[in-house]
Amino acid sequence: MNRNDVTEKIISTKVAKGLQWEAIAKKVGQSKEWTTALCLGQMTATAEQAKVLGKIFGLKAEEQKWLQVVPYKGSLPTPVPTDPLIYRWYEIVSVYGTTIKELIHEEFGDGIMSAIDFSMDITREADPKGDRVNVVLSGKFLPYKQY
Template identity: 75%
Template sequence: MSRLDVTEKIIATKVAKGIQWGDVAKKVGLSKEWTTAACLGQMTLDARQAGIVGEIFGLSDAEQKWLGVVPYKGSLPTQVPTDPLIYRFYELVSVYGTTFKELIHEEFGDGIMSAIDFKMDLQREPNDAGDRVSITMSGKFLPYKTY
């Protein structure tokens, strides 16, 4: 058994039972973004969270233990993702990557936006010309220091 096995079981159960990520998140009591990433094998759950997730998806004790193990992260099978939805995010990094860099350095100096001390929120943004996906990201700025 591995974390991957547990992730696959969660996904299969979700399809079979028609479970919604939003409902899982409400029961766990955290954001849908973090909860979904955790169920997809990218985050680590504590015992209470694993218990709730385990009940929803019918996981054994052994499987719940795996939810508490820090996973080997990275959810994509190739360096450049082939799925069109995910590729668009890769394209944003490709097209706007140097823009992110210039503007963050102009505002903060040398350093990065943390992808660890990070949270995000994804919402539907109603719009007459067609609804939009709105994503707000917030990551701590970490400065390079001299030493």
């Protein structure tokens, strides 16, 4: 057994039972973004969270333990994603990558925006011309230091 088996069981059960990520997240007590990433094999659960998910998805004790093991992260099967929704994000990095770099350095100097001390919030933005996906990313700025 490995983490991937647990992830597949979670997804399979979610489809069979017709569950929603948002409702699952509420039971776990965390944001829908973090909770979904956890269920998709990218984050690490506490024992308590694993128990909650165990109940929702019918996970055995050993499967719950795997949720508490830090996974090998990376959710995509290829370096350039083929799925159109995910590709658009890759495209944003490709087209705007140097722009993002310039503007963060202009404001903060040399360093990076953390992808670890990081949170993400995805919401619907109502718009008469067609609703929009609104995403807020927040990452701690980490400066390169001289030594």
